[in-house]
Amino acid sequence: MLVHDHPIVLSGLSALIESEDGLELVATARTAAEARAVTIEPDVAVLDLGLPDGDGIELGAMLKLTWPGLRVVVLTMHADDQAVIRSLGAGLDGYLLKDSDPEDVLAAIHSAARGTLVLGRGASGAVVAAAASAPRTDALGALDARDLEILELLVQGLPTSQVAARLFLAPKTVRNRVSEMLAKLGVASRDEAIALGQAGGLGRS
Structure with missing residues (x-):
């Protein structure tokens, strides 16, 4: 499945996939809403990072909840380590730049379908090196409600003393x-x- 809001890019990607033996284009969408309405389950979804009605990473994570076997690859013009980290943290399966060679895009789709993590030039060497051992955000499911409250405040930048005060806990407990x-x-x-x-x-x- 391809999700992209620019008709020319969508048309080009569609033609590329349809020309490749072993790949079949089962759905296209130009918005997050259209993607959510797709009823045919794809093996791989290639998503733009920025959509008119939503964020590609959030859409990818939602689609993976709908179809647990789905592999999701982000295809974007933004070479942004934070976006790469957010993609991996959301459980997505690849991050490529739009100026990648067509062969690289096809190879990424095949690799994602096999369950291999795909990182193109949109990720720095440091991010690529860390990706192999980095935990995914599904690890957050191991946390209980109190853990999540504490982590939420830590993410907001609060020190231990303020986290303790907000949650009415002793600093040692935190x-x-x-x-x-x-x-x-x-x-x-x-x-x-x-x-x-x-x-x-x-x-x-």
Whole structure:
């Protein structure tokens, strides 16, 4: 499935996919709403990062909830490490730039379909190196409601003392909960937990 709001780009990508043996284009959409209305389950969705009615990363995460076997690749003009990190944190399966060679786009679709994480030139070397071992935001599901409250405040930049005051807890209790949270998330530092929370959408309120 292709999701892109520019007709020329959508037409070009459609022609590229239809020309490739082993690939079949089952649906196209120009908005997030059209993508959500698709009833044919695709194996891979290629999404633009910016859509007229929504964010491609959020749409991709929602589509993966609808179709758990779906692989999602972001195709964008933005070479942005934070967008790459947010994509990976949302559980998406690839990030490519629109100026990638056609062969690279096709290879990325095939790789994503096999379950391989795809990172093109839109990601820096540091992000690519970290991606192999980075936990996904589905790890947030290991946290209970109190953990999420604490992590939300940490993502907002509050120090331990203010987190404790907001939640009517002792600072020592917060520190202990944070230590337990790191173990649940499988990360080694508070900064990594905060980055994971940001990728999962915490701290936006």
